[in-house]
Amino acid sequence: MTKNIEVEQTTITDQQIIEMYWLREERAIQETDIKYGKFLLRMAYNILHDQCDCEECQNDTYLGIWNTIPPTRPAVFPAFITQIMRNIAINRYKEKTSKKRIPSELQISMDDLNYALHSDISVEKEYEANEIGKIISEYIRGLSDRKQYIFVGRFYIADKIENIADELGISISSVYKEIEKIKQGLKIHLERNGVYL
């Protein structure tokens, strides 16, 4: 005999989840997983291209969030957890790429960006990644909302072109065209700021 079990689905807000972390309720992790688990996993997979690594990264991310909240009270919760996940995944990515090349979306997107920005002139030592990050941020702010979305989606989240196109409701070819323009614009912007790559 089978029983029909009704699963009550409630939409819990980000603020409620943060509050749970503050109250040290373990349910906070469960709710985070329900709401953002798939997204985090997808993002990790885009970077690492390995299911086992992704799951480990996801668990590390939940632990990271647990250890960071409190004292942090993130303004935009998904952005906050994405940053944690990305840092963890990137570290793992670096470990792996030092040994071999992995066919992930991040690898493809970075190859793409690198090809456009490739030059024989080496980076000046005084420019730290942090400073270049600020210049890139400045460039992104000058872009239209759509281009900003594509930039972050493709190069930060390492999302697939198809997903970005779907989310924006535009064609894949339009996203490719926009990425091409972004790359050219970024190259010019960096050079203007004395960053010759």
Next chain:
Amino acid sequence: MNKNLMVDCISNIDDDIVQKYFYMRQKSKENHFKQNKLVVIKWSSIVAACLILVFVCTFIVQQYIPIKYELNYSYIGANGQEIYIPDSNVWVYYVDGTNVKKERVTLPCSTENIFITWKHLNGIGDDVELLECKITSNGNEYVTDFIGKEVVNYDQGDYFLFDITISEKLKEYDNVNYEKLILSLKKSMTEFSNIEFDEINVYFK
């Protein structure tokens, strides 16, 4: 450029840009939901409108569809030639419960065909037949003499009678409102003509 350096550079973009991305992502999802909802509403409305149109058209067309009973499309004239009966739109009356209702039908317009249609609408079987249908008036025909020749004259009447004779078997139908049934027969059999009858009689034989 060192690939890892580029990854680090991108990782160092300002928080507000990433936050804006998620804000836009949320908006995009909401818009998608709204758009999907609008699409569903739009298509539902179109389908509903089409269905209503189909129902209305069916109803209208049904009013004018020629009835496919065994009607007589011609009759043999006095000279032995076959004469075709032209189609007309006529009202045929029938009893629905306690009410007399009417239906527009296209048929070869003759009293016989109207009677067949009336039977069909009232659920009367073929055992009931139209035996005779006669129009009489107080008009008078007389012969006079005009310069030694006989001339037939006719005085137009002002009192018209319509006598319908049908099979007595109609009385055997118990489940009908008899009074209303006769009324519907009288209306059906006389309304198509332009004559205003002073008296309509139904006889059984």
